Amino acid sequence: MKSAEIRARFLGHFERNGHAVVPSAPLPFDDPNLLFVNAGMVQFVPYFVGQQTPPWPRATSVQKVIRTPDIDEVGKTTRHGTFFQMNGNFSFGDYFKSDAVRLAWELSTNPVEQGGFGLDGERIWATVYLDDDEAVDIWHSEIGLPLDRIVRKGMDDNFWSMGIPGPCGPCSELYYDRGPDYGIEGGPAVDEDRYMEFWNLVFMQNERGANTGPGKSDYPVLGELPRKNIDTGMGMERMATLLQGVDNMYEIDETRPVLDRAATLAGKVYGAHSGHAASESHPDDVRLRIVADHVRTALMLIGDGVTPANEGRGYVLRRIMRRAIRAMRLLGVQEPVLPELLPVSRDAMAPSYPELATDFGRIEMIAYAEEDTFLRTLASGTTILDTAVAQTKAQGGAQLSGTSAFQLHDTYGFPIDLTLEMAAEQGLTVDQEGFRTLMAEQRQRAKADSRSKKTAHADLSVFRTLRDQGETPFTGYEELETETTVRGLVRDGALVPAAQQGESVEVVLDRTPFYAESGGQIADEGVIRVGDATLQVLDVQKAVKGLIVHRAVVASGEVVSGAGAVASVDPEWRTSARQAHSGTHIVHAALRHVLGPSALQSGSYNKPGYLRLDFAWGRALDAATRADIEDVANQALRRDLPVGVQYVSLAQARELGALALFGETYDEIVRVVEIGGAWSRELCGGTHVAHASQVGTITLLGESSVGSGLRRVEAYVGIEAMRHLATERALVAGLADTLKVPADQVPDRVAALVERLRVAERELGRLKAAAVLSSAGELAAGAESVVTARGAVQLVAAAAAAGVAGNDLRSLALDVRNRLAHGEAGVVLLASPDEKGGAAFVAAVNDAGQQAGLRAGDLVKAFAPVLGARGGGKADVAQGAGGDAGKLTDALAVARAYVADPA
Structure with a gap:
């Protein structure tokens, strides 16, 4: 049974049982605690926590979901994935445990020809929370499940909450026995590979408090909710795995086509090296699974409007895409791969999400541009890696530092496995422990930041109370001034009877012409007059759906709740x-x-x-x-x-x-x-x-x-x-007047002036270079003879003219070196103060000097730290910049000492 049919059967079953079919919320969800929807019930949270009144007593949906905490495990096993679909049915104070269990059992076991999934009821197991005797009785007495196929499990497994104070409750999970080929007998408590969980029924009946310890179950259960709710989730990929008779989610109809195409491109055969056990996964199979999962995830994210970026949702997308691309590279494919793989994923997913096909032109444009960018990043990262490798070898090392590997990964997006591979090709290992330490520190910082932002849902109960009195009709499409009534005044989350001059207050009116910020349009400005009092409206928002809230300051008088008012939008605004x-x-x-x-x-x-x-x-x-x-x-x-x-x-x-x-x-x-x-x-x-x-x-x-x-x-x-x-017209007129030409000739005249300036700058540069080089003879003539253990060395260690840097200073140093007596060891070190108080410097050593054991790079490493600068290079030429030019005298003295005794 194809995934699209599973979807249709699920929604149809619950629609026939009185549920409203609700479309999936977009993956990028508007919630301060979430980057993406991470559970099927996310869009219904306001109904579960009592912030909003649900528009239906029961609902059903197939929700797109992204989870990335275990992204590094994707592919290593066949159980981890980043994108999946959660089929859910929800009751908001309507039916409860008995109906939830019955509806799940009927859909799971009803014959295919009757609209069900046709699973063998004799192979279904259920787990329940330890003391949930009611759920045990429903499964046994009403459904007929034998007691030996009902397993009691603890809070970590069978008690659900959102991870923050709010609704919680016991749950019951359905497992299907896939047979002895997948593991040992004994039920889900023994082997969750053989016994695959496919549905979780959450009985949302309690309220929990804040965490009291580090564990996910370290919190008190405060009592029962006034309205008991149902939240279930059936994994689409899990059900497809069962109904399509395949081993895992990577082999179902929505992922296997991408995996197969990737294998063909790489010239690999998936599964040729491994069996069912995750421990047997061959690296090629791991990489093919990464590609299959990540290409689909990228398709769905871009389809929902996410674009690659360096932070937030865009960063998650970028990381997922780059993992897929680099996995293909490690499989041996160097060319762009998304043009080959993304259309395959589109064709697999379009039966369930037809908008992916109609919008594919936009999706592929974004995806292919990101791949091109990453391939350029790989090219630049390779250059940086080569430099790090060369420096490591020059220092006699055999291991690339963890700091270098982390910098490549963190700054340049260069993947660690590619760093390992390419370093090994050049005979080096990588300090993986140091790399992992730095990565762990980064993750801890990220988690700390996340924890600092994560709070329970804001207490909007006062606005919900006001919303229960009715929506706020928006009259602003027809008028800019509306007679209304002050329904409520809110300060610090509580209703207040009045507000005085100078106080800030949130105002809810019975009706309003003020537009609340949404859809890219900012809120209206204006005033609200309440008798002799005036409020200046600063912002307008929808605190809860259907309720418009005006954030205002009392400009004059006293505002009293319940009083009549006139709300006026600034007409110019x-x-x-x-x-x-x-x-x-x-x-x-x-x-x-x-x-x-x-x-x-x-x-x-x-x-x-x-x-x-x-x-x-x-x-x-x-x-x-x-x-x-x-x-x-x-x-x-x-x-x-x-x-x-x-x-x-x-x-x-x-x-x-x-x-x-x-x-x-x-x-x-x-x-x-x-x-x-x-x-x-x-x-x-x-x-x-x-x-x-x-x-x-x-x-x-x-x-x-x-x-x-x-x-x-x-x-x-x-x-x-x-x-x-x-303003632009006045600017052009002013330029025309300055240049003494008509306005339409300004561009040509400016272009001619720019070209003349370029010619003048080139000539100035030529003259400056000539002036710099003209001092070479004088500097060479002033060379001093330094007596060393290996003989005399001609040394020029001097401060050149200020402002000489880059190629000019390098050319001067090489010219001076070439003018020294041939056949004798010669060393040149020139430094030039810059306008920022630092200095540029270049060292050059001739062949005889190198044979005497002198190295330009070593000379710079002795000289630069005295200035507080950095530099390096090869044996013949080295250079650097920075530091404090006021310490040049001391630094030159250190350089002379190095030449006298390079050891």
């Missing part, structure tokens, strides 16, 4: 905000018109007079393309395209082709904003102009990269655009 938001839609449409449909928005921000828009694109936009985009946008304004709004179901919006923002979740009824009909059609709750011409004008400010495959455009709109153009 709203006009400019509408221009900016409509301008964002128009620029987005212009991008797609010029660049093609794959240039999809992945984020935006707009405020009065300004907008920025991030979009998927793999390269910089040249000046001509930017001009085309700006022209298409302003042509839309000139044509005065009508702006319309319609409210339709989410399914209807998709049929219309309305564009949605990545990472956003939407209600079943959505607001579609159209500009010129199909010319621009997007899901949006923001405020907009009535006709395109009301935007005024749009002026692009620039375009830049914000990550692999992701670009950003910025623009002014309306009066701000006009002011910007006026």
Whole structure:
């Protein structure tokens, strides 16, 4: 049975049993404690913890999930993966244990022709929490499961919580006996490879307190919840493994095609070296599993709007992609691999997620750009590794330091296994213990940072109480001033009866014209008048779904809860905000018109007079393309395209082709904003102009990269655009006046001046170099003779003219060395103070000097520390820079001492 059919059967079973089918939340979830959705119930947490009232008594979903804590274990066993799908059914104070068990058993064991999965009930085991006699009785008395196939387990295994204070409860897990080929007899307490867990039923009936110890179960259970809930999770990949008759999740229909294609590219045969036991996994099999898992994970993350970056979600994606690419490299494939593998994963996943096929142009652009970037990183990292290897060998070492390996890994993204491989090729080992120590310290810092940020869900009970009185109707689409009533005043999380002048307070009104920040549009500004009192509105947010909260300061008078009020949005602010938001839609449409449909928005921000828009694109936009985009946008304004709004179901919006923002979740009824009909059609709750011409004008400010495959455009709109153009016009006029040419000739005149400047700088450089080299004869003539145990040495150790650095100082030192008496040992050390108080320095030793045991690199290593500088090089030439030029006299004395006695 294919995964897409498992999905359909699961949702269909629970829909027939009264559950609302809820779409999967996007992987990048808006939660301060999470980078990604890491469990099937995440989007339902506000209902479980009582922050919001659930819109349905029972629900079902197939949730996309990412878990990366054990990413380094992926592939080493067949049980670890980063992306998986959790099929779940949920009850919010509706049914409880008996129905949860019955519904799971029916779907698991009902025949395939009756819509079930057809599992053999005689091979199913159940685990329960130690003292959950009720669950034991349900399994035994109602389902008929023998007592010897019901296993009691402790809190670590069969008691669930979110890891923070809040709901918790015992759980019951379903296991399937795969037979003696997979392990020994005795149930899940004996062998969890043979007995595979495929469903977990959580009976959310208790409330837990804060942790009292280091263990995950070190917390008190405070009592029972007023409403008991059900949260279950059936692993899609686990069920597919069972129903497709394969060994593990890497061999199911959604992952095996990628693994097979990777094996073909590498000329390998998966499984040729190993059996079922994880300990028998051959390195090639491990790498192929890494590729199969990570390519699918990258596909799903990019599909949900994540782009590679150096922090946060983007860093997780980048790391996953680079692990897949380097695994293929270690399998012997040097060429780009994602163009071969990503389409295979798309075809495997599209039956369940058709949007992956329709949006693949954007996905592949981002993915392939990231692979190109990483391949360049590998090239540069190889150069850095070669340097570290050479330095290690020059010092007589046989082991690359852990610090060098960590720097390559942490700074350059160079993988440790590639460092091990390439160091071994050059006869070196790597200090893996030192590397692991540094990695552990980094992980501890990351965990400490994570712990400092992780808290229980904020106490929003006061806002939930206010929300229970009804939603806050938004009147701002129709009016800027609304008569209303102060429903509540909140300070420090508690309701207060009144607020005095100068106090900050959160205000909830019965209705409001103020737009709450969302969809990239910042909140409105304005005032709320309550009798003789005035509140200045500073921000507007949705504290809980459906409740608009105004953060304000009392400018005058006293505000009393329950009083009548007039809420007034600043009309100039709203006009400019509408221009900016409509301008964002128009620029987005212009991008797609010029660049093609794959240039999809992945984020935006707009405020009065300004907008920025991030979009998927793999390269910089040249000046001509930017001009085309700006022209298409302003042509839309000139044509005065009508702006319309319609409210339709989410399914209807998709049929219309309305564009949605990545990472956003939407209600079943959505607001579609159209500009010129199909010319621009997007899901949006923001405020907009009535006709395109009301935007005024749009002026692009620039375009830049914000990550692999992701670009950003910025623009002014309306009066701000006009002011910007006026400033540029005045600038051009001023340049024209200074240059004494017409405005249209300014670019040519500036280009001519720049070229003249370049010519002058080159001539100046030539004269400066000639002046520097002209002192070579004088310096050579002043060479002193230093008597050593190996004979006399000609030494020039001097401070050259200030400001001589780089190639000039090197050329001078070599010229002086060449002028010394031939056949005699000669050493030159020149230093030149720089404008920052440090010094550049170069040492040069001729052949006779090297034969006498003198080395330029060793001379620099003796000289540089006296200055507090760093340097190095080879036996004939070495150089460095930095330190304190005030210590040159002392440093030159140390250099002379080295020449006199190099030992």
